[in-house]
Amino acid sequence: MKKNSETSLLDRIDPAAILNALPAPVIVIDERDAIALVNPAAEQFFDSGANTLLGRPLSVLLPADSTVAALVRQVRGEGRSISESAVTIDTLRAGPRHVAVDVAPLSDGAASVVVSLHERAIARKLDRQLGHRNAARSVAAMAALLAHEVKNPLSGIRGAAQLLEQNAGEEDRAMTRLICEETDRIVALVDRMNLFADGGPMVRRAVNIHQVLDRVAEVASAGFAKGLQIVKNYDPSLPPVDGHRDLLVQALLNLVKNAAEVVPPNHGRIELMTRYRQGVRLAVPGSGARVELPLEISVGDNGPGVSPDLASRLFEPFVSSKSDGRGLGLSLVAKVVGDHGGVVEFDSEPGATVFRLMLPAADEEDREP
Ligand SMILES: Nc1ncnc2c1ncn2[C@@H]1O[C@H](COP(=O)(O)OP(=O)(O)OP(=O)(O)O)[C@@H](O)[C@H]1O
Ligand SMILES: [Mg+2]
Numbered sequence: 001m002k003k004n005s006e007t008s009l010l011d012r013i014d015p016a017a018i019l020n021a022l023p024a025p026v027i028v029i030d031e032r033d034a035i036a037l038v039n040p041a042a043e044q045f046f047d048s049g050a051n052t053l054l055g056r057p058l059s060v061l062l063p064a065d066s067t068v069a070a071l072v073r074q075v076r077g078e079g080r081s082i083s084e085s086a087v088t089i090d091t092l093r094a095g096p097r098h099v100a101v102d103v104a105p106l107s108d109g110a111a112s113v114v115v116s117l118h119e120r121a122i123a124r125k126l127d128r129q130l131g132h133r134n135a136a137r138s139v140a141a142m143a144a145l146l147a148h149e150v151k152n153p154l155s156g157i158r159g160a161a162q163l164l165e166q167n168a169g170e171e172d173r174a175m176t177r178l179i180c181e182e183t184d185r186i187v188a189l190v191d192r193m194n195l196f197a198d199g200g201p202m203v204r205r206a207v208n209i210h211q212v213l214d215r216v217a218e219v220a221s222a223g224f225a226k227g228l229q230i231v232k233n234y235d236p237s238l239p240p241v242d243g244h245r246d247l248l249v250q251a252l253l254n255l256v257k258n259a260a261e262v263v264p265p266n267h268g269r270i271e272l273m274t275r276y277r278q279g280v281r282l283a284v285p286g287s288g289a290r291v292e293l294p295l296e297i298s299v300g301d302n303g304p305g306v307s308p309d310l311a312s313r314l315f316e317p318f319v320s321s322k323s324d325g326r327g328l329g330l331s332l333v334a335k336v337v338g339d340h341g342g343v344v345e346f347d348s349e350p351g352a353t354v355f356r357l358m359l360p361a362a363d364e365e366d367r368e369p
Helices: 004-012 015-021 040-046 067-078 122-167 170-194 209-222 245-262 329-339
Strands: 026-029 035-038 082-091 095-105 113-119 205-207 229-233 241-243 269-276 281-283 290-292 295-301 343-349 352-359
Touching: 026 040, 035 040, 040 113, 067 082, 067 095, 067 113, 122 170, 122 329, 205 209, 205 245, 209 229, 209 245, 209 269, 209 295, 241 245, 241 352, 245 269, 245 295, 245 329, 245 352, 329 343, 329 352
Parallel strands: 229 269
Antiparallel strands: 026 035, 026 113, 082 095, 095 113, 205 241, 269 295, 281 290, 295 352, 343 352
């Protein structure tokens, strides 16, 4: 702005032209919640022309109980900008859209705010989720094969080794013990893969996720997370999850275990968090239906973060950066969450990694007292 050349450029350009050129939908909302400005990207996004929108209440575009409307109120209240990364907007004409939202106060002294939307590549994300499910299915098929071709013969081998052990000298006994230990290890691995096998339709009921998390924290701090700080940050009013308790325990244990394996041993911190998020919806593939996923359960850690070269394949089976890792933990998480109709995602940077599950709430009538 200071340089002359820039001043003259700005003199020549109408600020509106900049807004018009922006590919992101931008809306300005005045202090009475009326639409004061929309750029062409916003007109396109909402499939409505500026002349029909200007001066009309925001509610013609977005329901009053939508996340964006809530963000607008929050920004006015707090006087600072807020971003939300995963919002589903139910546009009245253009249907549901998945976006990241930035809402900022305008420095005009009044309570006007500017909202900008960024479409997320949710389709890609969904594809990835479906990809995880397919991957889980191939793990299940492989587990069945291994159970048949490996586990059964192994139990024969183990039995034979135990027989030999009875008449073996001390030196040979070390060998037979080795055979037994190694067969046990392989059987345990095949059993772990068997978790992916489909045991018929999953029976779901109203599950108190805080009890699940407490249980996970208890198991973790008695074992693999001993000495680490586990912080609970619960929304006490969270409704129950429509889910399968034991599978949820298993999935969350895997997330907490991963966190425990990467945090600094002397000041490791793992945070278990729950919150209610309105407006997160997901289309059910193959049907017109959409599910609401308002329950967010997250596991955060202060470890070094997910290594960037793994990030895109993290939920695939057998992807691991650990010398003794099987790469099965996160694919199991993806499978469990997928079976719940939910979504798992993560954000990671050095010192702050968080894995989030978005899950459906149980119906009122299914709730336990
Ligand atoms: N909280 C985390 N911080 C950093 N990296 C992580 C985190 N969670 C998972 N990862 C990365 O994702 C990889 C895959 O995790 P996953 O749980 O599927 O397998 P694993 O932990 O390596 O092995 P397994 O769980 O089968 O013992 C890990 O090896 C690690 O590189
Ligand atoms: Mg793991």
